[in-house]
Amino acid sequence: MSVLIVGSIALDDVKTPVEERFDLLGGSASYASVAAGYFSPVNLVAIVGEDFPASHWNFLQERGINLEGVQRAEGKTFRWSGEYMWDMNTRETRSVALNVFETFAPKLPDHFKSSDFVLLANIAPDLQLQVLDQMDKPKFVIADTMDLWINIAQPALLDLLKRVDMLILNDSEARELTKETSLIKAGKKIQSLGPRIVAVKKGEHGCLLFGENDDFFSCPAYPLEDIHDPTGAGDTFAGGLTGYLANRGNHDVGFKALKTAVVVGSVLASYNVEAFSLERMRSVEQKDILSRFAEFQDLAHFDADLL
Amino acid sequence: MSVLIVGSIALDDVKTPVEERFDLLGGSASYASVAAGYFSPVNLVAIVGEDFPASHWNFLQERGINLEGVQRAEGKTFRWSGEYMWDMNTRETRSVALNVFETFAPKLPDHFKSSDFVLLANIAPDLQLQVLDQMDKPKFVIADTMDLWINIAQPALLDLLKRVDMLILNDSEARELTKETSLIKAGKKIQSLGPRIVAVKKGEHGCLLFGENDDFFSCPAYPLEDIHDPTGAGDTFAGGLTGYLANRGNHDVGFKALKTAVVVGSVLASYNVEAFSLERMRSVEQKDILSRFAEFQDLAHFDADLL
Numbered sequence: 001m002s003v004l005i006v007g008s009i010a011l012d013d014v015k016t017p018v019e020e021r022f023d024l025l026g027g028s029a030s031y032a033s034v035a036a037g038y039f040s041p042v043n044l045v046a047i048v049g050e051d052f053p054a055s056h057w058n059f060l061q062e063r064g065i066n067l068e069g070v071q072r073a074e075g076k077t078f079r080w081s082g083e084y085m086w087d088m089n090t091r092e093t094r095s096v097a098l099n100v101f102e103t104f105a106p107k108l109p110d111h112f113k114s115s116d117f118v119l120l121a122n123i124a125p126d127l128q129l130q131v132l133d134q135m136d137k138p139k140f141v142i143a144d145t146m147d148l149w150i151n152i153a154q155p156a157l158l159d160l161l162k163r164v165d166m167l168i169l170n171d172s173e174a175r176e177l178t179k180e181t182s183l184i185k186a187g188k189k190i191q192s193l194g195p196r197i198v199a200v201k202k203g204e205h206g207c208l209l210f211g212e213n214d215d216f217f218s219c220p221a222y223p224l225e226d227i228h229d230p231t232g233a234g235d236t237f238a239g240g241l242t243g244y245l246a247n248r249g250n251h252d253v254g255f256k257a258l259k260t261a262v263v264v265g266s267v268l269a270s271y272n273v274e275a276f277s278l279e280r281m282r283s284v285e286q287k288d289i290l291s292r293f294a295e296f297q298d299l300a301h302f303d304a305d306l307l
Numbered sequence: 308m309s310v311l312i313v314g315s316i317a318l319d320d321v322k323t324p325v326e327e328r329f330d331l332l333g334g335s336a337s338y339a340s341v342a343a344g345y346f347s348p349v350n351l352v353a354i355v356g357e358d359f360p361a362s363h364w365n366f367l368q369e370r371g372i373n374l375e376g377v378q379r380a381e382g383k384t385f386r387w388s389g390e391y392m393w394d395m396n397t398r399e400t401r402s403v404a405l406n407v408f409e410t411f412a413p414k415l416p417d418h419f420k421s422s423d424f425v426l427l428a429n430i431a432p433d434l435q436l437q438v439l440d441q442m443d444k445p446k447f448v449i450a451d452t453m454d455l456w457i458n459i460a461q462p463a464l465l466d467l468l469k470r471v472d473m474l475i476l477n478d479s480e481a482r483e484l485t486k487e488t489s490l491i492k493a494g495k496k497i498q499s500l501g502p503r504i505v506a507v508k509k510g511e512h513g514c515l516l517f518g519e520n521d522d523f524f525s526c527p528a529y530p531l532e533d534i535h536d537p538t539g540a541g542d543t544f545a546g547g548l549t550g551y552l553a554n555r556g557n558h559d560v561g562f563k564a565l566k567t568a569v570v571v572g573s574v575l576a577s578y579n580v581e582a583f584s585l586e587r588m589r590s591v592e593q594k595d596i597l598s599r600f601a602e603f604q605d606l607a608h609f610d611a612d613l614l
Contacts, residue, residue, distance in 0.1 A: 087488035181394040183511065184530045204490065205512035206525070216606050218513070220525030223491045248613070259609040293611060299523050300607050302566040304600060306555070 002041040002066075003246040004112055004138075005033050005239065006131045007121025008101065009046045009070070011056075013081040014231055014276060016088065024231075024277035025056040026080060028121035028144065031235035033065045034281050035268045036119065036243030038289060043112045045069035045131065049077035049100045059278070068109050073100040088227045089203065108134045117246035120164070121235055122146050125156040132163055140245060140253050142166040143195075144238045147173050161194035165253075168238050170201040183208060197258060199241075201234055209262050211255040219262045220300050222270035222292065229276040233269040240268035267292045309348040309373075310553040311445075312340050312546065313413055313438045314428025316353045316377070318363075320388035321538055321583060323395065331538075331584035332363040333387060335428035335451065338542035340372045341588050342575045343426065343550030345596060350419045352376035352438065356384035356407045366585070375416050380407040395534045396510065415441045424553035427471070428542055429453050432463040439470055447552060447560050449473040450502075451545045454480050468501035472560075475545050477508040490515060504565060506548075508541055516569050518562040526569045527607050529577035529599065536583040540576040548572035574599045 007029030013022045029046045036042050043066045048057075050072070061067060076099040084091045106127055116139035120128040128143055143164045149157050150173055157177075161167060167190060171183055180186040183200055187210040190198045198210040202221075209217040241261040245253055267289050274280045314336030320329045336353045343349050350373045355364075357379070368374060383406040391398045413434055423446035427435035435450055450471045456464050457480055464484075468474060474497060478490055487493040490507055494517040497505045505517040509528075516524040548568040552560055574596050581587045 089488070181396070182532060184532050188532075202512060205509060206527075208530075216530055217609065218527030218530070218606050219609075220513075220527065220607075223515075223523055223525070225489060225491050225495075256610065257613055260611075260613045263609055264614075290611075290614065293614065297609070297611060299525050300527075300609070302524065302526075302570055302604070302607070303563065304567075304597075304604065306564055306567045307571075307597065307600065 001116055001246045001249040002043055003036050003117040003119060003242050004043045004045065004108075004115035004135075005029055005036060005119045005121055005242070006045040006106055006128065007032055007119075007123050007235070008078055009048050009052070010078045010080050011052070012079070012231060012277065013094075014229055015083040016229060017084065017086050018228075019276075021276050023053070025059065026231060026277060027078065028123065028235040030060065030278065031232035031272065032119055032121040032239030032242070033060065034063050034278055035236040035239030035265070035272070036246070037063045037065055038240065038268065038286055039243035039247040039264075040117070042066060042243070043069060043115060045106050045108060045112065047071040047073055047100050047104045049073060049075045052077045069107070069112055071104070071107070073103075075100045082231070084230065088230060091230070106131050106134075116140065117242060118142065119238060119242040120144065120160075121238060125149050125153050125160045128160055129156060129163070140165050142168065142238065142242050144168045144234065145173065147176060150177050158193065161190070164195050166197035166199065167195040168199045168201065168234070170203070170234065174200045199262060201237065207237075207262055207266060209258060211258060215255040217255070217259045217262065219259075219266055220296070222266060222296065223299070224270055224273065227273045230273050231277070233273050236272040237265035237269040239265070241265035263293060263296050264289065267296065308423055308553045308556040309350055310343050310424040310426060310549050311350045311352065311415075311419055311422035311442075312336055312343060312426045312428055312549070313352040313435065314339055314430050314542070315385055315408065316355050316359070317385045317387050318359070319386070319538060319584065320401075321536055322390040323536060324391065324393050326583075328583050330360070332366065333538060333584060334385065335430065335539075335542040337367065337585065338539035338579065339426055339428040339546030339549070340367065341370050341585055342543040342546030342572070342579070343553070344370050344372055345547065345575065345593055346550035346554040346571075347424070349373060349550070350376060350422060352413050352415060352419065354378040354380055354407050354411045356380060356382045359384045376414070376419055378411070378414070380410075382407045389538070391537065395537060398537070413438050413441075423447065424549060425449065426545060426549040427451065427467075428545060432456050432460050432467045435467055436463060436470070439467075447472050449475065449545065449549050451475045451541065452480065454483060457484050465500065468497070471502050473504035473506065474502040475506045475508065475541070475548075477510070477541065481507045506569060508544065514544075514569055514573060516565060518565060522562040524562070524566045524569065526566075526573055527603070529573060529603065530606070531577060531580065534580045537580050538584070540580050543579040544572035544576040546572070547575035570600060570603050571596065574603065
């Protein structure tokens with residue numbers, strides 16, 4: 001079953017303590033689509049400018065992503081530039097140029113409108129809402145967001161929350177949105193704002209998943225010693241998770257499947273940070289995902305039989 | 308099989324945003340002994356002053372802890388006073404009075420010296436070393452420590468590390484000791500300093516366990532919404548873990564048992580923070596520990612069968 005993804009496509013300049021790279025393929029939708037594509041056909045809705053390199057376009061196309069819904073507009077592609085500090089945990093945005101995003105109005109090709117699984121990757125919540133307005137009757141809608149929208153577009157974000165099944169956000173964003181220090185309280189409070197399911201990402205500490213009827217899952221992070229570029233980890237997580245769920249198609253999206261989906265998303269994110277941009281995904285195959293999934297089980301499971 | 312525990316016994320004044328309590332039973336050895344006592348007989352080595360209340364003494368005795376090695380010295384009991392901030396995560400030490408601890412020299416009763424399992428709970432590393440010097444040939448030695456000793460007694464701490472099987476410390480201490488930001492790198496670096504096994508506690512994010520041959524386990528935290536007093540959580544964790552291992556006796560201390568031990572310690576710590584001092588432990592029974600252990604399994608486990 002195909003998944004509809006809307007989000008940003010960007011050209012990124014990324015500086016780490018070790019290396020600096022320019023004009024990388026970036027943006028929430030790029031990462032999410034490639035990750036989802038491991039499990040499901042992807043219909044992408046986004047916008048690029050006249051300067052968007054053919055090599056990036058071709059890369060997405062070769063991954064089997066349907067680019068019919070990607071507008072090519074006059075002007076320049078959205079650009080982001082950031083620098084990671086020595087610990088690779090804190091980053092500073094050096095510059096953002098919205099460019100073609102300033103006037104972007106997502107428009108869904110007709111045959112995209114009936115998608116059952118929708119990932120509203122990180123973009124402004126009013127754009128995410130515009131996508132939902134064009135959909136027929138999606139079965140499962142996942143939204144990702146960021147601190148910027150909590151700060152400057154909270155009313156639209158709160159409208160959005162009433163219309164999604166699942167929200168993904170990171171720990172500091174969950175605290176900011178709810179004014180709760182305890183992530184447990186924060187997760188539950190976000191559920192009361194609309195989404196039945198909430199995933200709170202904690203970076204090196206993994207992810208907390210809140211389900212219905214107090215279902216709860218704590219997913220560890222994969223123990224990576226060397227992170228080359230954390231950019232897009234969250235988008236990759238969201239994409240992998242959604243692609244896995246869409247692949248299950250008409251099966252119920254129960255908590256057991258959601259747990260598996262969170263681990264799949266974490267596996268994909270753990271690969272993606274091993275190289276700049278989406279470069280690591282050129283060599284990661286589905287069998288690699290299955291093998292790291294098994295490692296995740298090893299590092300998270302324990303037995304009661306010795307008690 | 309009995310476990311030998313050395314550490315501090317204290318009288319604590321604790322202030323939280325909600326309540327303030329005085330003259331509470333505290334100290335690393337008090338928490339650790341009560342926790343270990345759920346699984347093994349405990350031989351305690353510590354010191355108290357003339358002012359140590361009979362009610363606290365009786366409480367420890369009623370838990371079946373052997374107090375033969377607890378010196379009653381002239382002067383006052385070690386005192387600690389601390390305040391937890393609104394988020395219950397950060398705390399400020401308001402005052403410390405070493406009192407009888409200033410001249411404390413641990414002395415093991417003869418029949419304590421043959422203990423196979425030893426927990427050197429958090430006290431100065433030179434005192435921890437003095438205990439090891441008096442032991443015959445322990446099978447498994449676990450040491451806990453804190454930032455203070457990393458800062459003011461690092462040479463003694465490094466000596467100690469060469470003589471223990473396992474070190475327990477928290478994330479910021481692991482980073483401070485190794486100057487590594489990545490907890491994965493930090494854990495491995497500490498192993499290279501001596502201990503075959505390292506447990507890095509991460510508070511609300513659970514605990515990382517590093518074993519031999521790159522064995523690795525990520526233990527989640529129990530999702531507590533209301534923490535009443537975090538004091539002693541780490542000591543309770545260490546005690547529960549050691550008591551469980553000692554209870555297994557002459558079985559090998561393999562990684563599977565260590566994983567179980569970490570979960571047992573986490574369960575005990577999660578109970579202990581639900582009330583001030585050791586009050587919660589008055590009502591927690593072994594069956595409660597088993598039931599929360601099962602909850603830990605639920606919240607950490609996931610299946611590959613849906614992949």
